[in-house]
Amino acid sequence: MKVGEWHFPEELLYDEHHQWLKREGNDITIGLTDYGQYVRGDILFLSLLEAGTQVKAGEAVGSLETGKWVGRFYAPQTGEICAVNAEVLKDTRLINQDPYGHGWLFKIKTHSSEGQMHMTVEELKVWLELELEKEKACDV
Amino acid sequence: MSNTHVDRSQGELTQKIEDMGLESPEVIQTSLAAAMTLGLKGGIFYRNAKLTCLNLLLTYQEGCQGRCGYCGLEQKRSEKTKGTTFIRVAWPTYSFDLILERTKQYQNSLKRICLSMITHKRAFEDSLKLVSRLHSEVNLPISILCAPTLIHKMEDLQKLKEAGADQLGVSVDTATSEIFQKYRGKGVRGPHQWNHYWEILRKGVAVFGKGKVSVHLIVGLGESEQEMAMAFQQVHDLGAEVHLFSFYPEPGSALAEREAPSIGQYRRMQIARYLIMNDFASAKTMHFNSSGQVYDFGMDVETFITSGQPFRTSGCPGHDGETACNRPYGNERPGISLANYPFIPDIRDVEQIRSELYAGLMEGVEQL
Numbered sequence: 435m436k437v438g439e440w441h442f443p444e445e446l447l448y449d450e451h452h453q454w455l456k457r458e459g460n461d462i463t464i465g466l467t468d469y470g471q472y473v474r475g476d477i478l479f480l481s482l483l484e485a486g487t488q489v490k491a492g493e494a495v496g497s498l499e500t501g502k503w504v505g506r507f508y509a510p511q512t513g514e515i516c517a518v519n520a521e522v523l524k525d526t527r528l529i530n531q532d533p534y535g536h537g538w539l540f541k542i543k544t545h546s547s548e549g550q551m552h553m554t555v556e557e558l559k560v561w562l563e564l565e566l567e568k569e570k571a572c573d574v
Numbered sequence: 575m576s577n578t579h580v581d582r583s584q585g586e587l588t589q590k591i592e593d594m595g596l597e598s599p600e601v602i603q604t605s606l607a608a609a610m611t612l613g614l615k616g617g618i619f620y621r622n623a624k625l626t627c628l629n630l631l632l633t634y635q636e637g638c639q640g641r642c643g644y645c646g647l648e649q650k651r652s653e654k655t656k657g658t659t660f661i662r663v664a665w666p667t668y669s670f671d672l673i674l675e676r677t678k679q680y681q682n683s684l685k686r687i688c689l690s691m692i693t694h695k696r697a698f699e700d701s702l703k704l705v706s707r708l709h710s711e712v713n714l715p716i717s718i719l720c721a722p723t724l725i726h727k728m729e730d731l732q733k734l735k736e737a738g739a740d741q742l743g744v745s746v747d748t749a750t751s752e753i754f755q756k757y758r759g760k761g762v763r764g765p766h767q768w769n770h771y772w773e774i775l776r777k778g779v780a781v782f783g784k785g786k787v788s789v790h791l792i793v794g795l796g797e798s799e800q801e802m803a804m805a806f807q808q809v810h811d812l813g814a815e816v817h818l819f820s821f822y823p824e825p826g827s828a829l830a831e832r833e834a835p836s837i838g839q840y841r842r843m844q845i846a847r848y849l850i851m852n853d854f855a856s857a858k859t860m861h862f863n864s865s866g867q868v869y870d871f872g873m874d875v876e877t878f879i880t881s882g883q884p885f886r887t888s889g890c891p892g893h894d895g896e897t898a899c900n901r902p903y904g905n906e907r908p909g910i911s912l913a914n915y916p917f918i919p920d921i922r923d924v925e926q927i928r929s930e931l932y933a934g935l936m937e938g939v940e941q942l
Contacts, residue, residue, distance in 0.1 A: 475610065475617025476664070479907075501606045501663040503620045504908045 440469040447552040465538040475500035477526040513544030599700040603631040603665040612676035620908035623916040627686040627899035638692035641764035643757040643828035685892025691721040709738025717890045719743035722774035731781040741890045742778040745790040749797035749805040784813035794821030794835030798866025806850045807857035817888045820905045820913040838933030848884035882919035
């Protein structure tokens with residue numbers, strides 16, 4: 435599905451940090467959405483917690499830096515970080531170039547339902563369109 | 575958050591322009607912050623800073639003929655990193671017409687435009703054309719950051735003023751002639767000459783007027799704090815302003831391995847600059863230790879620290895008299911410790927600045 439200029443795969447879930455989630459059993463893969471990577475700009479630096487770290491839903495699990503901004507990634511659900519994408523740590527451009535593919539960030543193994551309030555692509559569309567309208571009003 | 579309704583095809587256009595080898599005046603480079611502000615590139619500003627001066631840079635296939643050791647435009651910069659960054663970040667290239675169109679669209683959120691020459695044989699004439707077009711089509715004041723090596727006559731400066739520039743910038747960059755020679759002149763077999771830069775500065779004041787000429791100085795190229803404060807005073811005595819930069823090691827440049835100045839050194843230089851430019855103090859009444867570090871500004875500076883004003887980015891003003899050229903994160907990575915604040919520092923910032931002010935001071939602090 436497209437919202438504005440940005441692409442959002444229909445099979446994924448989304449959160450308000452512009453992160454996408456892909457559930458496979460108890461494992462969740464997390465990355466930045468197409469909009470998320472674009473609005474942040476070209477990503478220059480990235481740090482992520484190591485695999486094996488226990489995290490709580492909503493907790494910061496890493497940071498990224500662009501030319502003009504620095505911010506965080508968040509755990510969308512309570513669990514254990516079970517994998518970190520070593521490729522993006524070496525080449526941060528992958529996040530901008532292929533946000534739903536090679537640009538994935540980390541995986542969480544979860545047995546908890548804590549933090550499961552995520553948006554479907556239809557819900558994301560409604561929420562993001564409102565956000566974009568607000569941005570547009572502020573810009574010009 | 576900045577311009578999220580951008581046209582992504584602009585990124586592809588930029589690549590094409592670079593591949594086609596187009597040059598100024600048809601195309602122009604912009605700072606990353608300017609490209610973001612004009613909706614040409616995605617990105618957001620840390621702490622919701624807003625860019626208020628559009629920084630434009632002439633571009634030619636032959637590049638800048640200067641060989642300045644610290645500069646991202648330097649000719650001999652390694653092939654791997656050449657052209658990738660200038661003043662820390664990428665400077666994308668766009669058609670000048672597109673920049674003009676977008677500038678008109680966003681001019682209400684901007685306070686000034688700055689066009690930077692580079693040292694290239696066509697830069698002066700192209701600057702006249704572009705300043706003239708900007709002046710006739712956009713309702714914003716225009717600064718011209720000149721390349722003094724290309725300028726020889728008072729008439730050249732007069733032409734820049736008549737084209738529509740109201741402020742002249744002269745990038746002396748170094749506090750002393752020795753450092754200038756080392757990194758910009760004979761030391762790098764570069765074309766620039768210290769005395770000529772100061773001559774252009776004096777002529778610039780004569781043409782543009784007092785307070786209408788600025789000198790860029792970079793802290794951290796090996797000068798002492800005393801030498802830098804003396805340079806502030808010399809510029810001020812000539813009727814010009816100092817706009818201050820913190821050295822940032824450009825990857826691939828000759829000074830890539832050199833460390834940025836300590837935050838303490840930079841803070842002290844910010845205060846010294848502010849006091850001298852505003853006639854609150856003179857470099858001659860400040861006190862320096864045996865390492866040339868300032869340990870006493872010759873007056874109580876607490877009020878100034880609390881105001882946060884000395885630590886804001888120094889740059890050319892807008893029509894309102896406030897700094898327009900605020901260069902968000904142009905000198906440092908965005909984050910907790912900022913060399914130049916692109917906005918008024920808040921209470922927390924001021925507390926941090928206070929803790930940084932005397933960091934690295936080797937001796938003399940007990941005399942305060």
